Amino acid sequence: xxxxxxxxxxxxxxxxxxxxxxKAGVVSEVTGYSRTPSVRKxxxxxxxxDHAAASIxxxxxxxxxxxxxxxxxxxxxxxxxxxxHVKADAIITDGGSAKGQVVDVAKKVLGDKFRQFVPGxxxxxTEKSGPSAAFAELYQDHRVVxxxxxxxxxxxxxxxxxxxQNTGAEVFDMNVEHHDDVLAxxxxxxxxxAFNLVGMLAERDDCDEVLRYAAGGFKDFSRIASSDAxxxxxxxxxxxxxxxxxxxxxxxGLNQLQQAIENQDGDTLKSVFERAKKARDTRFSE
Amino acid sequence: xxxxxxxxxxxxxxxxxxxxxxKAGVVSEVTGYSRTPSVRKxxxxxxxxDHAAASIxxxxxxxxxxxxxxxxxxxxxxxxxxxxHVKADAIITDGGSAKGQVVDVAKKVLGDKFRQFVPGxxxxxTEKSGPSAAFAELYQDHRVVxxxxxxxxxxxxxxxxxxxQNTGAEVFDMNVEHHDDVLAxxxxxxxxxAFNLVGMLAERDDCDEVLRYAAGGFKDFSRIASSDAxxxxxxxxxxxxxxxxxxxxxxxGLNQLQQAIENQDGDTLKSVFERAKKARDTRFSE
Numbered sequence: 001x002x003x004x005x006x007x008x009x010x011x012x013x014x015x016x017x018x019x020x021x022x023k024a025g026v027v028s029e030v031t032g033y034s035r036t037p038s039v040r041k042x043x044x045x046x047x048x049x050d051h052a053a054a055s056i057x058x059x060x061x062x063x064x065x066x067x068x069x070x071x072x073x074x075x076x077x078x079x080x081x082x083x084x085h086v087k088a089d090a091i092i093t094d095g096g097s098a099k100g101q102v103v104d105v106a107k108k109v110l111g112d113k114f115r116q117f118v119p120g121x122x123x124x125x126t127e128k129s130g131p132s133a134a135f136a137e138l139y140q141d142h143r144v145v146x147x148x149x150x151x152x153x154x155x156x157x158x159x160x161x162x163x164x165q166n167t168g169a170e171v172f173d174m175n176v177e178h179h180d181d182v183l184a185x186x187x188x189x190x191x192x193x194a195f196n197l198v199g200m201l202a203e204r205d206d207c208d209e210v211l212r213y214a215a216g217g218f219k220d221f222s223r224i225a226s227s228d229a230x231x232x233x234x235x236x237x238x239x240x241x242x243x244x245x246x247x248x249x250x251x252x253g254l255n256q257l258q259q260a261i262e263n264q265d266g267d268t269l270k271s272v273f274e275r276a277k278k279a280r281d282t283r284f285s286e
Numbered sequence: 287x288x289x290x291x292x293x294x295x296x297x298x299x300x301x302x303x304x305x306x307x308x309k310a311g312v313v314s315e316v317t318g319y320s321r322t323p324s325v326r327k328x329x330x331x332x333x334x335x336d337h338a339a340a341s342i343x344x345x346x347x348x349x350x351x352x353x354x355x356x357x358x359x360x361x362x363x364x365x366x367x368x369x370x371h372v373k374a375d376a377i378i379t380d381g382g383s384a385k386g387q388v389v390d391v392a393k394k395v396l397g398d399k400f401r402q403f404v405p406g407x408x409x410x411x412t413e414k415s416g417p418s419a420a421f422a423e424l425y426q427d428h429r430v431v432x433x434x435x436x437x438x439x440x441x442x443x444x445x446x447x448x449x450x451q452n453t454g455a456e457v458f459d460m461n462v463e464h465h466d467d468v469l470a471x472x473x474x475x476x477x478x479x480a481f482n483l484v485g486m487l488a489e490r491d492d493c494d495e496v497l498r499y500a501a502g503g504f505k506d507f508s509r510i511a512s513s514d515a516x517x518x519x520x521x522x523x524x525x526x527x528x529x530x531x532x533x534x535x536x537x538x539g540l541n542q543l544q545q546a547i548e549n550q551d552g553d554t555l556k557s558v559f560e561r562a563k564k565a566r567d568t569r570f571s572e
Binding site for chain 2: 123124125126127142143145182183185186187189190191192193194195196197198199200201202203204206207208209210211212213214215216217218220221222223224225226227228229230232233234236237240243244247248249250251253254255257258260261262264266269270272273274275276277278279280281283
């Protein structure tokens with residue numbers, strides 16, 4: 001049971017955690033803060049949070065557990081601000097997509113409270129954002145990765161794990177670098193690929209017509225290009241190394257396919273497509 | 287009303303046309319042929335077709351309308367074979383994804399029956415294949431593009447248009463080159479991109495683990511990598527020029543994003559992502 005939960009950033013991710021814990025009956029009071037007053041108000045009116053705080057200081061001063069669900073670019077300033085106001089034994093966790101960057105920033109600004117900080121990443125989301133997009137079942141049967149470091153307090157880690165389990169999520173521990181590589185492969189790179197395709201089509205004079213002839217496959221493929229541009233800018237900037245490495249590998253693969261098409265080399269095309277189809281069909285459950 | 291319809295290739299595309307026309311009550315008899323005897327038998331047992339023919343000659347000899355739904359690589363041999371056996375006034379149409387290639391081949395092998403040939407492309411499908419994947423509603427509210435050429439008989443065109451309208455599809459005419467460009471952009475290129483990503487992940491030692499951490503966005507994005515490898519090999523080979531041009535443009539875009547990430551140039555990333563999001567949100571309805 002969490003007595004007082006503070007959520008910094010009451011959008012899809014933060015708001016859904018609040019709703020899930022309320023639904024599970026494992027939180028007494030949720031205070032939410034957003035930099036934008038209208039967003040705080042909306043979250044309160046929708047019942048996503050119980051109280052809307054006017055400042056980070058207000059939001060966290062009595063909190064036992066603090067969840068930071070802000071864009072990666074805001075992480076440092078938010079952690080620095082809350083570090084000055086949290087209770088000594090408060091637990092701090094986050095939902096940032098690139099853990100290397102978050103851990104670096106947290107170590108720098110949290111001081112001796114860094115031990116109470118549990119880096120985390122709920123692997124769930126939709127292409128929508130804001131408090132109105134939040135729902136209690138977002139994390140149900142999804143995975144949450146925690147990336148504790150040597151300094152991380154084991155009790156804090158256990159409490160954060162238990163919190164996420166109460167949302168219906170499966171919780172795993174992973175080391176920071178491995179997390180960032182895995183997420184670059186399955187989330188960051190696909191988003192870049194989809195943004196690049198839809199952005200390219202948007203430049204065409206016949207864009208409207210082209211999109212009119214798109215079938216279901218394109219709809220699914222391009223859905224993630226509807227994700228928040230600022231959030232994804234920040235992810236690209238903060239998980240730079242892992243993304244660049246995979247992007248290079250991806251481009252090598254694309255060059256190979258391009259050459260195969262140029263040379264009418266059907267065998268190469270078939271073998272690459274078969275390998276992909278086999279992996280998608282056998283190693284990946286819907 | 288079509289008296290005798292022959293379907294060459296009784297998989298998802300051919301089988302679904304048969305089921306849709308039967309459901310609409312606008313076809314009296316459907317004869318199907320597949321190169322593979324077990325597939326013909328399956329289509330018959332599932333009620334996808336009324337008769338299974340043992341040869342193309344048998345399938346088409348009494349047919350008023352013939353729909354060729356075979357892989358692009360088989361198009362020439364199938365059209366050449368049926369040209370020798372069709373009735374003089376039979377109408378021939380197809381479902382091939384690259385119309386330039388189909389028109390070239392049809393002109394070459396159909397002789398004076400080329401006038402009775404209406405090149406077509408139903409823009410619908412799933413990642414599944416075979417007669418068991420066929421269903422009557424596949425074309426409902428989807429688009430079918432017909433790409434008539436100068437020689438195409440107008441009555442034949444009208445009858446093929448009417449047939450597709452009876453499946454619940456919207457039917458449009460387009461010129462051959464424009465069709466191939468539009469489809470390369472919205473279908474062929476996305477498939478190549480998805481195959482390339484999933485194929486690359488399949489090579490990783492930690493592939494199983496990686497896919498375990500993939501969220502919903504990846505599932506949607508990679509679904510098309512589960513499509514038939516041979517069919518997509520053939521599409522790449524037969525729509526070569528349009529695909530290569532777009533692939534080059536895509537790679538230029540990817541290089542731009544790569545450089546922006548390297549240079550920590552958030553403005554470029556944000557503007558590309560925003561352009562894509564805006565196009566996906568406003569110009570493309572789910």
